Amino acid sequence: MTPARYSIFSLARNALGYHRNWPRAWRSPEPRPSYDVAIVGGGGHGLATAYYLAREHGIHNVAVLEKGWLGGGNTGRNTTIIRSNYLWDESAHLYEKSLKLYEGLSRELNFNIMLSQRGVLNLAHNRHDLKELSRRVRAIRLNGIDSEILDPEGVKAEVPILNTSPSPRYPILGASLQRRGGIARHDAVAWGFARAADARGVDIVQNCEVTGIDVAGGRVTGLETTRGRIAAKKIGLVAAGHSSVLAAMAGLRLPIESHTLQAMVSEPIKPVLHSVVMSNAVHVYVSQSDKGELVIGAGMDGYNSYSQRGSFRIVEAQIGALVELFPIFSRLRMLRQWGGIVDVCPDASPIVGKTPVEGLYINCGWGTGGFKATPGSGWAFAHTIAQDRPHALNAPFALERFASGRLIDEHGAAAVAH
Amino acid sequence: MLLIPCPWCGERDESEFTCGGEAHIRRPPDPDALGDAEWADYLFMRANPKGALRERWCHAHGCGRWFNVERDTVTHEIATVYRMGDPPPGEDGS
Ligand SMILES: Cc1cc2nc3c(=O)[nH]c(=O)nc-3n(C[C@H](O)[C@H](O)[C@H](O)COP(=O)(O)OP(=O)(O)OC[C@H]3O[C@@H](n4cnc5c(N)ncnc54)[C@H](O)[C@@H]3O)c2cc1C
Ligand SMILES: [Zn+2]
Numbered sequence: 019m020t021p022a023r024y025s026i027f028s029l030a031r032n033a034l035g036y037h038r039n040w041p042r043a044w045r046s047p048e049p050r051p052s053y054d055v056a057i058v059g060g061g062g063h064g065l066a067t068a069y070y071l072a073r074e075h076g077i078h079n080v081a082v083l084e085k086g087w088l089g090g091g092n093t094g095r096n097t098t099i100i101r102s103n104y105l106w107d108e109s110a111h112l113y114e115k116s117l118k119l120y121e122g123l124s125r126e127l128n129f130n131i132m133l134s135q136r137g138v139l140n141l142a143h144n145r146h147d148l149k150e151l152s153r154r155v156r157a158i159r160l161n162g163i164d165s166e167i168l169d170p171e172g173v174k175a176e177v178p179i180l181n182t183s184p185s186p187r188y189p190i191l192g193a194s195l196q197r198r199g200g201i202a203r204h205d206a207v208a209w210g211f212a213r214a215a216d217a218r219g220v221d222i223v224q225n226c227e228v229t230g231i232d233v234a235g236g237r238v239t240g241l242e243t244t245r246g247r248i249a250a251k252k253i254g255l256v257a258a259g260h261s262s263v264l265a266a267m268a269g270l271r272l273p274i275e276s277h278t279l280q281a282m283v284s285e286p287i288k289p290v291l292h293s294v295v296m297s298n299a300v301h302v303y304v305s306q307s308d309k310g311e312l313v314i315g316a317g318m319d320g321y322n323s324y325s326q327r328g329s330f331r332i333v334e335a336q337i338g339a340l341v342e343l344f345p346i347f348s349r350l351r352m353l354r355q356w357g358g359i360v361d362v363c364p365d366a367s368p369i370v371g372k373t374p375v376e377g378l379y380i381n382c383g384w385g386t387g388g389f390k391a392t393p394g395s396g397w398a399f400a401h402t403i404a405q406d407r408p409h410a411l412n413a414p415f416a417l418e419r420f421a422s423g424r425l426i427d428e429h430g431a432a433a434v435a436h
Numbered sequence: 437m438l439l440i441p442c443p444w445c446g447e448r449d450e451s452e453f454t455c456g457g458e459a460h461i462r463r464p465p466d467p468d469a470l471g472d473a474e475w476a477d478y479l480f481m482r483a484n485p486k487g488a489l490r491e492r493w494c495h496a497h498g499c500g501r502w503f504n505v506e507r508d509t510v511t512h513e514i515a516t517v518y519r520m521g522d523p524p525p526g527e528d529g530s
Contacts, residue, residue, distance in 0.1 A: 262484035273480035275457065276509070321438075321455035324486045324510045330437045331451045364480050421476040 024128055043209060044216035049223045052249035053081045055403055056241055057256055058228045058264060060084025061093040062204070063381055063388065064256035065211035065222070066396020067403070072218035074397070075404035080220045081250075082212075083243060085227035089208030092258050093389065095326075095358035097281045097315045099294055099305065100390040101138045101199030103158045103165050108414040108426050109367060110161040115411055116394025117198060123393060129210030131202045132308070136293055138199030139168070139176060141343075143188040143299040150430065151194045158196075168193045176293055179346050186342050188300050201294060201305055201313075207392055231267040237376040238268070254379045254403050259324065259359025261382035268375050272382070273420050274361050279318040279386050280328025282355035284347070286310030295343070298430075302339035311353065314340060318360060318386060328357040360385045365425035370399055371408050371416040379403050380417065441517050442495045443503050456492035458482050459504045460524060486510060490524055 022028060022041050032040055055071060057064045060082045071077040084090075100120060102113035124131050142148040151167065158165040173193045174182045182190045212222055223245065230242030231253065240249035255264045259276045287310050296303035304314045316336035319329050333355065341348045363369065363383035368391070370381045381399045384391060398412035408416065419425055438450035464470050464478055483489070489509050494502045506515040506525065516525050 260486070262482070263486050271477065271481040272484070273476075273482065275482055275484050276486075321491065321507075322457075322484060322489055322509050323512065325512060329450060420480045421472040423472075 024130075043213040044222055047221045047223065049081060049083070049221065049226060049243070049245055049248050051247075052240070053221075054079040054250070055252045055254065056080070056248060056250035057082045057254045058241070059091070059256035059258065059260075060088040060208075060212075060222060060224065061091045061256065061258060062089065062208050062211065062392035063093075063258075063384070063395045063399070064254070065089075065208055065215055066392050067254055067256060067381065067399045068220045068222075068396075069211045069215040069218070070397045070400035071404060072215060072220055074400060077404055078219035080215075081248065082215070082220060082222045083226045083228055083241070083248070084222070084224045085244075087224050088212055088222060089205055092358040092360060093204055093208050093392070095281070095356055096204055096389045097303070097305070097313050098201040098204045098389055099138060099199070099296075099303070100133070100202055101196050102163055102390070103138070103140075103154065103194065103196045103199065104428055105154050105157055105430060106426050106428065107161060109428055110158060110163060112394055112398065112411050112415070113391055114161070114163050115397065116391045119393035119397060120202065120390075121198075123207075123210065127210035127214045129206060129213060131206040131210055133200065133202040134308075135198050135200040136305075137176065137195055137197045138294040139173065139193040139195050139296065141173070141190050141295065141297040141299070142192045142194075143190060143297065145191070147299060148192050151192065154430070155194050163196070164198050165194060165196050168195055177291065177295055179290060179344055180295065181343060181345055188342070190343075195293075199294065201307075204389060207389075211392075211396070228264065228267075231264070231378070233268055233375055233378075238378045250377075252377045252379065252403055254381060254399060256381045256399070258361050258382060258384065258388070261361050261380065265373075265380065268373070268378055270373055270375070272369070272380075272417075273364050274369075274383055275322050276324055276359050277318040277321070277362055278323040278325060278328050278357040279315070279360045280332060280355060280357040281313065281315040282333070283307070283353050284312040284314070284350045285353050287312070287350070290346070291344075297339065297343060300339035300342060302336045302343065304340060304344070312347065312350065318362070324359055326357045326359060328355070362386070364420075366428045367426040368395070368415055369417050370395060370412040371402055372406070373417060438512060438514070440493060440495075440505065440514065442498060442501075443517055443519050444499045444501060445495060448495065448498055452495060452497040454494050454496045456494060456502065458484075459490040459492045488515065492520075 401409040
């Protein structure tokens with residue numbers, strides 16, 4: 019079932035046929051009546067989970083059920099920043115695993131995910147920021163992850179168009195930099211995992227909304243869907259902003275709130291910004307896409323929402339912050355703005371593990387920053403489902419931490435910086 | 437952008453308010469008797485419904501007072517606003 023390999027030769031061959039003869043990248047099968055594992059949610063994390071179930075654990079009788087289209091949730095709506103500079107050991111290990119997988123992913127999936135390790139800067143605007151950043155950089159380096167501190171001249175050398183003069187209300191006093199951080203093409207990550215999972219026998223079923231979870235004697239038996247009942251021995255919920263809705267179908271409560279996080283892109287301009295620049299203090303972050311558009315994001319709306327429409331208040335604040343950092347952007351026009359529903363945990367860390375219901379596993383709470391974790395999350399979650407116990411990488415991220423009190427507070431890493 | 441009717445000041449722009457999350461979470465009457473799971477439920481677990489939600493808002497840049505709002509989390513439509521201490525609509529027998 020190996021699909022035609024993408025290569026320079028297949029590109030040339032298909033160019034001769036005016037690109038009319040490319041084979042479909044994955045099938046669109048009818049759901050079968052039963053599966054060994056059903057994954058709910060066809061975003062990056064769900065698709066990666068299915069891929070690693072097949073690849074690492076030899077479990078091929080797997081379905082990914084997606085209510086809309088594949089990658090149409092937060093995976094296709096995010097600003098694609100990838101980095102692993104998290105403060106606590108637990109997070110550092112998980113995000114670094116993910117970054118390492120990303121570094122080999124285009125080759126492994128035979129799909130160009132356009133990973134661009136152009137460096138991610140986090141700005142400091144006051145002495146407290148500076149102290150906090152240097153503490154972080156040291157903790158991150160102790161975990162063997164690249165990270166460095168820049169002074170204002172160093173910041174200027176990396177990003178000449180930043181206003182590093184002392185005149186702004188929040189002047190730039192320095193920055194941390196992870197050079198291995200950067201961006202990737204979000205759709206390609208979803209499509210690459212989908213194609214590779216499909217090639218290993220995984221059924222990707224789109225337009226299939228899960229409406230109920232069947233539990234008998236404390237064990238899952240299957241799912242009610244808009245395309246009929248599907249029996250499953252094991253079920254993984256990977257539904258991001260809709261996690262609470264799905265968990266409630268199995269009688270579970272989660273420590274999650276769903277909020278809208280929005281982003282926007284400007285009209286395309288010539289290359290002007292090489293790195294990714296983030297500022298927690300003035301609440302904005304920006305990178306420039308290969309098309310030349312500036313991709314701009316900020317904080318989320320302060321109230322629960324499933325609307326996928328952000329508030330104008332946030333737009334106003336983030337553009338104000340952007341123009342203070344980059345006066346050169348003041349005359350740019352914005353092309354598009356959109357929102358996604360992010361699943362926010364009280365400690366800004368994800369939940370990846372088992373649930374009190376036998377055979378039901380959950381992967382959620384990635385909130386504003388889970389794109390960078392897509393391969394690592396899928397890898398660890400596949401292990402958890404296959405072995406019925408978490409891998410050491412995701413064991414600290416169990417749902418039980420809210421009862422034990424072992425929270426992993428990453429607000430500093432995730433508040434604005436995604 | 438929400439237009440929120442403060443019970444004291446009338447309709448004001450969203451930017452004057454802060455949201456305090458789910459309303460009517462009762463502090464456990466006998467905290468000493470609570471187990472870890474019950475503490476977790478009280479402190480961290482939230483309803484997070486897709487649809488009608490009762491939540492607390494504070495008119496931070498106005499009168500500074502807290503009040504309750506029933507709002508739809510999909511349409512953002514505000515069904516009703518009532519003061520702190522008032523019973524939720526439909527639960528007072530009326
Ligand atoms: C504007 C924005 C910017 C962001 N920027 C970044 C960033 O720069 N870097 C970063 O690392 N992260 C970022 N994130 C966060 C990141 O997008 C998410 O954490 C990550 O993509 C989550 O992936 P997922 O596969 O878990 O969720 P999703 O991609 O949302 O997938 C969940 C899927 O579940 C489906 N689903 C829901 N309910 C059901 C049901 N009942 N039945 C069937 N299917 C269902 C949904 O349709 C959806 O496709 C950003 C998010 C947003 C919104
Ligand atoms: Zn008021």
